[in-house]
Every structure is written in C-alpha cells, then in structure tokens.
Amino acid sequence: AQSVTQLDSQVPVFEEAPVELRCNYSSSVSVYLFWYVQYPNQGLQLLLKYLSGSTLVKGINGFEAEFNKSQTSFHLRKPSVHISDTAEYFCAVRRGDSNYQLIWGAGTKLIIKP
Amino acid sequence: SQTIHQWPATLVQPVGSPLSLECTVEGTSNPNLYWYRQAAGRGLQLLFYSVGIGQISSEVPQNLSASRPQDRQFILSSKKLLLSDSGFYLCAWSRSGNTEAFFGQGTRLTVV
Known part of the structure; x- marks a missing residue:
C-alpha cells in the first residue's frame, strides 16, 4: 500500500533563512508528486508538481522541490522564507496507474519567526 | 477558466440535526469530484469521490453520504450529525x- 510521510509536524525558522520540508513516500509503481499549501481557514493551493522529466521542479512563491527516486523523497525547499510563507504544507502522491486517488501526508506547519 | 465554489464557509449545527454542504465547479465538464475532511492537527481524509453523475464511491464508513445530481454539483449530507463530524x-x-x-x-x- 502507498503511504506518504512528512517527517516534521512543525518547522520553525527565522525570516529570510532557508527551509526544507521533508516528504518521503512508498510505492511500488511510478508516481506523480505534489506539494500544496494551506493558509489558515482556506482551501489548498498547488505549489508545484512532479510528473516526469527534470527532477528539480520549481513552483510558485519561490519554492522548489527535488524528486529523488532512489530515496523515494520529494523535499520542498525555499532559499529565503518570508513571514507570508506561514502556512501548512502538504505532500501528496498519486499512483501513475490511478485516475483519482491522491495519498496525503499529515502536513507540516511552517512557522516563521521574525 | 475553471472555478470551484463551496458553501457555506462556516456552519454551527446542533447534534442530531441534518447537514447539507454544496460544491459546484464551473468551466469544465465531467470532472472527478471529491469530498475531504480535515480534523484539527491531522491531514486530509478522503470521504467520497465521484467520476460521474450518480457515481459515488465511499472511502470511509461513516455518518455522512454524498450525491452528485448534476455533472458539476457535489453534495455532502448527513441525516443526523454527531459531535465527531466537526471538522474542516x-x-x-x-x-x-x-x-x-x-x-x-x-x-x-x-457540531455542538
């Protein structure tokens, strides 16, 4: 069975510092990978996605993520965070042979300290 | 462009009362539709999904039901709410x- 693990429930970081939010998945088949952001009391917004091709994908708001097949990871990074990045971030995986099923991580709260 | 509308934004209901949440999508046809629940401090739990009118699949047995009366309309319902139905x-x-x-x-x- 597939699963997605976000290793940190909360990540505190100072403003303008770099950040990495970790995501590992388990799957025996090819997958598509996603990062979503959720601001308080709002829906989820797609940050970036990996479907195929270059393993380094760039998304909105200066975020990027790298797909590492051997380590089954898809960590999210930003070189310099801003107070407006305070939100919860979710990693999700979809099987390559599935039409609908997204498997979600439990989320990581990014806390920006001034 | 496509848009999705969901309402109401907030709802306070007494235990035992019915529930109806509505969702509509514009700008596309024959979408796959989903209802998720997000409990405090937890990730997303898929409740229902639909690949077409009248086609509903349930992921988790519970007090809720879903219906898709039109191609771009998805409704989440309950006949009698429980305290445990509270969530996002x-x-x-x-x-x-x-x-x-x-x-x-x-x-x-x-749910109060």
Whole structure:
C-alpha cells in the first residue's frame, strides 16, 4: 500500500533563512508528486508538481522541490522564507496507474519567526 | 477558466440535526469530484469521490453520504450529525485522467 510521510509536524525558522520540508513516500509503481499549501481557514493551493522529466521542479512563491527516486523523497525547499510563507504544507502522491486517488501526508506547519 | 465554489464557509449545527454542504465547479465538464475532511492537527481524509453523475464511491464508513445530481454539483449530507463530524470539509475537483486536484475554500463545521 502507498503511504506518504512528512517527517516534521512543525518547522520553525527565522525570516529570510532557508527551509526544507521533508516528504518521503512508498510505492511500488511510478508516481506523480505534489506539494500544496494551506493558509489558515482556506482551501489548498498547488505549489508545484512532479510528473516526469527534470527532477528539480520549481513552483510558485519561490519554492522548489527535488524528486529523488532512489530515496523515494520529494523535499520542498525555499532559499529565503518570508513571514507570508506561514502556512501548512502538504505532500501528496498519486499512483501513475490511478485516475483519482491522491495519498496525503499529515502536513507540516511552517512557522516563521521574525 | 475553471472555478470551484463551496458553501457555506462556516456552519454551527446542533447534534442530531441534518447537514447539507454544496460544491459546484464551473468551466469544465465531467470532472472527478471529491469530498475531504480535515480534523484539527491531522491531514486530509478522503470521504467520497465521484467520476460521474450518480457515481459515488465511499472511502470511509461513516455518518455522512454524498450525491452528485448534476455533472458539476457535489453534495455532502448527513441525516443526523454527531459531535465527531466537526471538522474542516474540503471539496475538490480534477480533470478525468489528469493529475492534480483543485480545492474549494472549505467549510468549517462545528457540531455542538
């Protein structure tokens, strides 16, 4: 069975510092990978996605993520965070042979300290 | 462009009362539709998904039901709410055969 693990429930970081939010998945088949952001009391917004091709994908708001097949990871990074990045971030995986099923991580709260 | 509307944004209901949350998608046809629940401090739990009118699949046995009376309308219902039904409910859609899902703004349901 597939699963997605976000290793940190909360990540505190100072403003303008770099950040990495970790995501590992388990799957025996090819997958598509996603990062979503959720601001308080709002829906989820797609940050970036990996479907195929270059393993380094760039998304909105200066975020990027790298797909590492051997380590089954898809960590999210930003070189310099801003107070407006305070939100919860979710990693999700979809099987390559599935039409609908997204498997979600439990989320990581990014806390920006001034 | 496609948009998704979900309402109401917040709802406070007494235990034992009925529930109806509505979600509509505009600008696309034959979308896959989803209802998720997000409990405090937890990730997203898929409740129902639908690949077409009248086709509903349930992921988790519970006090809730879903219906899709029209191609771009998805309704989440309950006949009698429980305290444990409190949470943040999210509707989402995706294109058939496509990858990512697009979310509504969510409904904060508090059962008292």
